[in-house]
Amino acid sequence: MQALQKITAAFGLEWRDVPEPEQPGAQEVIVAVSAAGICGSDVHIYDWSGGYEFLRGAFPVTLGHEFAGRVAILGADVGSLSVGEPVVVIPSVECGVCKHCVAGRLDDCRDRRGIGMLRDGAFATHVRVPARNCLPLPAGIDAAVASLAEPLSIGLSALKTAQVKAGDRVLVMGPGTIGQAIAMLAKAQGAQVAIVGHNDAERLATARTLGVDATLDIEGAPEGAMRALLGDREYDVVIEATGASAAVQAGLDVLRPSGVFVVCGIHGKPISFDGAKLVRMRHQIRGTYRASRETWHEVRDFLVAHHASLAPMVTHRLPLAQALEGFEMARRKIGSKIVLVP
Numbered sequence: 001m002q003a004l005q006k007i008t009a010a011f012g013l014e015w016r017d018v019p020e021p022e023q024p025g026a027q028e029v030i031v032a033v034s035a036a037g038i039c040g041s042d043v044h045i046y047d048w049s050g051g052y053e054f055l056r057g058a059f060p061v062t063l064g065h066e067f068a069g070r071v072a073i074l075g076a077d078v079g080s081l082s083v084g085e086p087v088v089v090i091p092s093v094e095c096g097v098c099k100h101c102v103a104g105r106l107d108d109c110r111d112r113r114g115i116g117m118l119r120d121g122a123f124a125t126h127v128r129v130p131a132r133n134c135l136p137l138p139a140g141i142d143a144a145v146a147s148l149a150e151p152l153s154i155g156l157s158a159l160k161t162a163q164v165k166a167g168d169r170v171l172v173m174g175p176g177t178i179g180q181a182i183a184m185l186a187k188a189q190g191a192q193v194a195i196v197g198h199n200d201a202e203r204l205a206t207a208r209t210l211g212v213d214a215t216l217d218i219e220g221a222p223e224g225a226m227r228a229l230l231g232d233r234e235y236d237v238v239i240e241a242t243g244a245s246a247a248v249q250a251g252l253d254v255l256r257p258s259g260v261f262v263v264c265g266i267h268g269k270p271i272s273f274d275g276a277k278l279v280r281m282r283h284q285i286r287g288t289y290r291a292s293r294e295t296w297h298e299v300r301d302f303l304v305a306h307h308a309s310l311a312p313m314v315t316h317r318l319p320l321a322q323a324l325e326g327f328e329m330a331r332r333k334i335g336s337k338i339v340l341v342p
């Protein structure tokens, strides 16, 4: 089969002819990929613009970590999974041998290998995955929408980290898929949500379609536009999903005393902010990352309940063979989520 792989520590990705995974090992299955989203991190790996040097040891590796598919071949001892069953796949694979894994605390494993990062992923027709990473879906869920489960899991983790409650005023910085996921989930929890972007007309338009209360493009906006967006009250929670260090101070500047600021973006450079102001405002800065398995189950249920309203997040579906066009579109911020369909 053709697989889109990273093979060297330089710009670009390459199509390579690789053997289709055949017989899965014990507790593994082969999934036939139905849809796989291009993530911002995939674009960084394509660009080789920094932050993903840890992948070098895995080259050549097939990318693609946001995906849904159908179980194609069963290994031994895979529980209740059946051939043809639609699934969404948790891309983080625990080592299975460390003391945490052995004790059953999979979320505490410190030696994970991500599917589509350190082991072959879903920009191909088939992928080998642990059976325990497959979450079954009911029939009738659009696979492209189901492939949003991974960014939704990051979004739900961010909201849990922020302890968002009904009635909170939440500012999301960064209208990419993760920012949109945070906004959707916060709205579903009864929060009032604004989202800001930077030179982001298309993704902010998607955010409006999703029902976000207010949007702002900071690029070219008049001075004080962030404050004007606020109205008369500061935000209870600000969640940053940009990875741009300047966003941190800008977000803290509109956060209420004792408010929570959550850093969700991957920052390639150190972040600086006004420490004295942080102390006097009693601001809480928290980091958030990969979701727990419990959160993944909640995301699957959210997807099943809300798949129709999540659909606008997927703006483009391209055949897998046009993946590199999709990467170029993502780099140029065309559309929102671009999903590849084998």
Ligand SMILES: [Zn+2]
Pocket: 039, 040, 041, 065, 066, 150, 151
């Ligand atoms: Zn991703």
Ligand SMILES: [Zn+2]
Pocket: 094, 095, 096, 097, 098, 099, 100, 101, 108, 109, 110, 111
């Ligand atoms: Zn482990």
